[in-house]
Amino acid sequence: GWNNPEVMWEEVECPQKFKDYYNQCECPKGNAPRVAATGTNSGGSTSGGQQNGGQQGGGQWNGGQTGGGGSSGTQKCEPSGPGGVRMYQGKYCASTTRYNDGHRGSCGCGPRDSDTPFQWNLDDYVVAASQKFFDWHGDSGWCGNNCGKCVKLTTTGGWITGEGGPGASEGQSHVFMVTNDC
Numbered sequence: 434g435w436n437n438p439e440v441m442w443e444e445v446e447c448p449q450k451f452k453d454y455y456n457q458c459e460c461p462k463g464n465a466p467r468v469a470a471t472g473t474n475s476g477g478s479t480s481g482g483q484q485n486g487g488q489q490g491g492g493q494w495n496g497g498q499t500g501g502g503g504s505s506g507t508q509k510c511e512p513s514g515p516g517g518v519r520m521y522q523g524k525y526c527a528s529t530t531r532y533n534d535g536h537r538g539s540c541g542c543g544p545r546d547s548d549t550p551f552q553w554n555l556d557d558y559v560v561a562a563s564q565k566f567f568d569w570h571g572d573s574g575w576c577g578n579n580c581g582k583c584v585k586l587t588t589t590g591g592w593i594t595g596e597g598g599p600g601a602s603e604g605q606s607h608v609f610m611v612t613n614d615c
Contacts, residue, residue: 437528437529437530437531437592437593437596438528438529438588438589438590438591438592438601439508439509439510439521439526439527439528439529439588439589439590439591439592439593440526440527440528440529440586440587440588440589441510441520441521441522441524441525441526441527441586441587441589442524442525442526442527442584442585442586442587443524443525443584443585444582444583444584444585445583445584445585445608446583447581447582447583447608447610448583448608451557451581451583451608451610454542454551454553454554454557454610455540455542455580455581455610455612457542457551458540458541458542458580458581458612459540459541459542459545459576460539460540460541460575460576460577460580460581461576461580507591507594508591508592508593508594509521509589509590509591509603510526510589510591521589524587526589527586528592528593528596529586530596532561533555534561534613535550535555536548536549536550536613537549537550537551537554538550538554538559538561538612538613538614539561539567539574539575539576539577539580539612539613539614540576540577540580540581540611540612540613541575541576541580542554542559542612542613554612557610558607558608558609558610559609559610559611559612559613560584560609560610560611560612560613561611561612561613561614561615562577562579562584562611562613562614562615563614563615564577564614564615566579566611567579567580567611567613567614567615568614574614577611577614579611580611580612581610581611581612582610582611583608583609583610583611584608584609584611585606585607585608585609586606586607586609587604587605587606588601588602588603588604588605588606589603590602590603590604
């Protein structure tokens with residue numbers, strides 16, 4: 434799995450599989466316009482001053498793990514975006530953390546009568562985005578405006594000092610769907 438790699442992120446169209454999955458969730462999708470990638474809409478959690486795109490949820494991503502070589506061991510993202518937001522190759526940056534909380538999440542992706550998640554919400558590529566990305570108003574802890582939206586995370590080959598590493602080799606990408614907030 435990931436060892437907290439630094440990644441670039443961008444909002445993308447969800448694959449049909451994710452759209453089908455999300456139709457099972459309690460929260461409506463599309464109750465807000467697509468969020469433009471600007472310095473004010475960075476998702477994920479904050480680590481080492483890094484502007485983040487999301488945290489990996491239940492799914493595992495083992496592709497591209499280098500184990501010891503292929504990574505520089507440094508943060509490649511630099512504060513070059515609007516307001517000093519970290520960017521790399523013209524894209525907004527993120528750090529990641531693998532976690533699994535075993536709950537249905539803040540987008541209601543599990544049976545209504547329990548806190549148990551649907552199995553795909555444990556096994557597939559899902560994220561718990563930061564409050565700032567989860568709900569662009571910044572105050573909703575349930576059914577945020579970006580529930581069910583997808584982001585593509587692409588590794589930079591770097592990692593946040595003291596937060597893991599070495600990271601996955603540069604250029605490894607995968608699409609994740611927002612099903613929770615962080």
